[in-house]
Amino acid sequence: MRHVCFVVYSRANYARIKSAIRSCDEHPNLKVSVIVGASGLLYRFGNVSEIIRRDGIRIESEIYNAVEGDLPVSMARTTGLGLIDLAHEFHRLKPDIVVTVADRFETLSTAIASSYMNIVLAHTQGGELTGSIDESVRHAITKLAHLHFPATEKAVEIIKQLGENPNRIYNIGCPSIDIARLTPLENAFETLSRYSGVGADIEKDKPFLLVIQHPVTTEFQDAEEQISQTLEAVKESQVQAVWLWPNIDSGSDSVAKILRIFRESELNRTIRFYKNFSAEDYINILRGCAVIVGNSSSGIREASYLGVPSVNIGTRQSQRERGKNVVDTNYNSSEILQAIYLQLEKGKQEPDYMFGDGFAGNKLADILATVDLEIKKKFYLVR
Numbered sequence: 548m549r550h551v552c553f554v555v556y557s558r559a560n561y562a563r564i565k566s567a568i569r570s571c572d573e574h575p576n577l578k579v580s581v582i583v584g585a586s587g588l589l590y591r592f593g594n595v596s597e598i599i600r601r602d603g604i605r606i607e608s609e610i611y612n613a614v615e616g617d618l619p620v621s622m623a624r625t626t627g628l629g630l631i632d633l634a635h636e637f638h639r640l641k642p643d644i645v646v647t648v649a650d651r652f653e654t655l656s657t658a659i660a661s662s663y664m665n666i667v668l669a670h671t672q673g674g675e676l677t678g679s680i681d682e683s684v685r686h687a688i689t690k691l692a693h694l695h696f697p698a699t700e701k702a703v704e705i706i707k708q709l710g711e712n713p714n715r716i717y718n719i720g721c722p723s724i725d726i727a728r729l730t731p732l733e734n735a736f737e738t739l740s741r742y743s744g745v746g747a748d749i750e751k752d753k754p755f756l757l758v759i760q761h762p763v764t765t766e767f768q769d770a771e772e773q774i775s776q777t778l779e780a781v782k783e784s785q786v787q788a789v790w791l792w793p794n795i796d797s798g799s800d801s802v803a804k805i806l807r808i809f810r811e812s813e814l815n816r817t818i819r820f821y822k823n824f825s826a827e828d829y830i831n832i833l834r835g836c837a838v839i840v841g842n843s844s845s846g847i848r849e850a851s852y853l854g855v856p857s858v859n860i861g862t863r864q865s866q867r868e869r870g871k872n873v874v875d876t877n878y879n880s881s882e883i884l885q886a887i888y889l890q891l892e893k894g895k896q897e898p899d900y901m902f903g904d905g906f907a908g909n910k911l912a913d914i915l916a917t918v919d920l921e922i923k924k925k926f927y928l929v930r
Contacts, residue, residue, distance in 0.1 A: 550578045551915055552607075552642035554633065556585045556653040557794060558595045559843070562826040564648045564671065566725035566908030568604060576916040580640055584610035584632065585625055585653045586795035593792070593823025601825070608636050612656075617800035619764065622652045629656030637664050644669055644694075644915055650677070650685035652764075652796075658691040667920045669694040671911070672721060674702030674709075676866035680764045693922055696911055698848075698902050699868055710926035719910040720903015723826075727834075727849050728905030730827040735835025738828045739789065746810050746819040749787055756781060756788040756887065757833055758818075760841035762798025763863050770798030773878045774805050777860060780883035781840065782809075786891070787817045788840075789832060791824070838890040840883070847873055851899040856890035858883060870899035 551571050555561045572579040583599065583606050586592040599606055612628035614621045633656050637645065645661040647654045649672040661668040670692035673685055686709060689695065695706050698721035706716050736751045749755060760777050762770040781788050793802045810820055824832060830849065833839060838856045839846045842864055846857035851870035859875050860883060874890055876882040 548576055548578050549644060549916060550580065550640070550642045551644045551646060552580045552582065552637070552640060553646045554582045554584065554654075554657045555595065555599070555648075556583075556587050556651050558587070558593045558598070558823050559794070559845070560587065560648050560651060561595050561599060562726065562829065563721070563723045564646065565602070565826050566722045566729070567646065567671070567911045568908075570908035570912035571915065572604070574912045574916055577912060580607040580642060581605065582608050582610065582633070582636055584629055585613040589613055589615075589795070591792075591822070592795055595823070598823070598825050607640065610636065613795060615795070617767070617797060619767065619797045622764065622797055626652055626655050629653050630660055633657060633660040634664065637661060637666060642666060643920060646671065646915075647688060647692075648672065650675075650681040650688070652680070652684055654688060655684055658688040662691040662693075665922050667694065667922055668692045669696060669911075669915065671696040671698075672702075673697050674705040675699070675868070676705070677863065678865040679863055681863075682866075693924065694914075694918060696907075696914075698907075701868055707927070708929050710928065712924070712927055717910070717914055719914075720905070720907040721848055722907040722911070723845070723849055724852050724903040724905045725908050726826050727830050727852050730830040732834070733831045735832050738824075738831045738835075741828070742821055742824065744789075744819045744821045746790075747787070747815055747817050749789065749819050754786055754837040754891070755835075756784070756786050757836035757839045758788050758790040758841050759839070759843040759845065760802070760860060761793045761843065761863065762796045762802050763842070763861060764797045766862070767796075767798035767801075769878075770801040771805055773861060774802045776878045776880045777841065777883055778805065778809055779880040780887065781818065782814065783880070783884050784887050785817065786837065786887070788819070789836070790818050790820045792820065792822050838887055840887060848902045852902060852905075854896040854898045856893055856896060858886040858890055868901060870901055872896045872899065
């Protein structure tokens with residue numbers, strides 16, 4: 548029986564891999580361990596470890612390595628501490644395969660520790676383009692990984708261009724789409740009623756925006772101005788909004804400060820702020836919103852699959868593949884407001900399956916159970 552270890556760092560991280568964890572856990576030839584670290588253990592970022600336990604998934608270990616702060620040095624130090632802690636955990640657990648997700652800066656810790664310890668590294672959602680530091684991290688992990696699980700055909704071709712063995716690249720789609728497929732339909736207002744949140748009341752059966760905007764680490768010094776532009780546009784739209792708290796990337800303190808000031812002001816008559824939702828509840832909230840606004844990849848991935856109109860702001864997703872549901876804007880309140888009105892007018896759109904068919908977890912588990920665990924790599928020239 549092969550031992551597969553998943554490392555989770557955030558709420559989005561977990562949503563991107565939850566179906567794969569479940570599929571591997573249910574596979575007769577696989578044993579699963581889950582490690583949670585960094586912001587995944589912090590209350591103010593939603594404490595995803597509590598959600599994982601509520602899902603009935605056992606957490607093997609927790610590593611408290613998040614260095615909080617509003618500067619890139621915090622991200623670098625968090626990555627370094629994670630490398631030390633994960634090396635210890637991998638030595639203790641002795642997994643056959645380590646699975647790391649996408650492009651968060653903490654995933655570098657996972658990739659370096661695993662590859663230096665001669666443990667097969669499997670990487671999901673590699674090969675995608677976004678144009679920020681996330682892309683650099685993503686490609687760096689691709690070069691350390693032994694098995695690649697991209698979500699689109701274009702991503703497959705990019706991984707090949709990076710010199711990876713074509714026989715070790717498996718386009719399984721994005722595991723987060725599995726949750727979108729499997730989650731039973733529930734009225735979004737019923738879902739929201741289970742969460743407290745802070746701010747204006749959300750009126751039942753009226754349209755609402757879903758807003759998720761994270762700081763851009765290469766533009767962290769502009770985080771206050773960027774979030775202020777979005778806040779102004781959402782306020783001026785006069786459409787009630789469900790606003791999800793930002794992640795821990797550099798600039799998050801600046802974003803949070805602006806949101807807190809507005810949250811407590813007399814001007815806040817339409818926006819309610821939330822820390823976190825479970826993966827399934829998030830799907831029903833996304834499914835029920837009129838438009839998703841911000842710079843989260845879910846406005847491109849899950850929103851595309853569900854046919855939800857999306858307003859994508861700024862550079863965080865600048866080169867990522869996208870469907871017809873997405874309208875792009877700059878950090879300008881007038882542009883953002885115009886895009887919101889445009890998407891409200893268009894309404895729900897046809898689903899797009901460019902990021903998979905919703906069976907990624909099963910495919911990944913079957914491959915991990917049978918694939919050759921070769922750790923020697925060579926560069927494959929594209930001809």
